[in-house]
Amino acid sequence: MSKGTGRWVALVGASFLVHSILAVNSTETALWNSQGQQGSLLAQQLADAAAPLALARDMVSLSVLTARYENHPGIASVRLFTPQNERLSEAGQTDDQGRLFSAPMQLQQQALGQVDLRLQTPSRGDIVRGSLGNIGLSALLHLLVLAGGFFMTRSEP
Numbered sequence: 558m559s560k561g562t563g564r565w566v567a568l569v570g571a572s573f574l575v576h577s578i579l580a581v582n583s584t585e586t587a588l589w590n591s592q593g594q595q596g597s598l599l600a601q602q603l604a605d606a607a608a609p610l611a612l613a614r615d616m617v618s619l620s621v622l623t624a625r626y627e628n629h630p631g632i633a634s635v636r637l638f639t640p641q642n643e644r645l646s647e648a649g650q651t652d653d654q655g656r657l658f659s660a661p662m663q664l665q666q667q668a669l670g671q672v673d674l675r676l677q678t679p680s681r682g683d684i685v686r687g688s689l690g691n692i693g694l695s696a697l698l699h700l701l702v703l704a705g706g707f708f709m710t711r712s713e714p
Contacts, residue, residue: 565706573699577692584688585681592631592676596658599626600674604660607637611645611662611669623648626674633675640668649675 603626610618619637626635627648634649655675662669685692 562707562710565710566703569699569703569706573696576695576699580691580695581681581685581688585684588679588684592656592678595631596656596674596676597660599629599632599676600658600660600672603635603637603674604662604672607646607672608662608664608669611637611639612664612667616645619646620648622646631677633677634673635675636673637662637670638673639670645670 603622607619607622610622623635623637623646626632632649633655634647634651636647637645639645653675655677658674658676660672660674662672679687
């Protein structure tokens with residue numbers, strides 16, 4: 558392999574690596590933004606649904622309500638607190654893993670507490686595994702560019 562060929566392979570390889578990193582980063586950013594919208598909406602919906610139950614101190618209904626959110630895909634945990642930060646209800650994982658979204662529980666401008674909802678955050682490995690199809694297509698494209706470069710340099714006089 559000549560010095561020029563080695564440089565060409567290194568350039569295409571670096572291009573593939575940068576393209577793969579950018580693809581994973583783009584997917585991660587899109588998931589983060591989507592999760593931000595979803596988490597804020599779910600936390601507010603839960604706060605709105607829990608407020609009248611918290612006002613009535615209906616612990617059974619609060620438990621049923623939080624249990625529904627526990628089975629929702631992507632939710633790590635749900636916790637409802639009083640204004641004095643006493644836990645009213647909890648469902649899901651007990652560790653504090655995941656992205657936290659909070660919303661106030663209010664009814665007729667009366668503060669009734671707070672909802673803490675945690676969404677599971679996918680690991681970078683999960684994102685890479687989810688992006689393997691696009692990374693594979695990028696690898697194919699880069700191999701075609703590399704093969705075309707070799708073909709073009711060999712056909713020159």
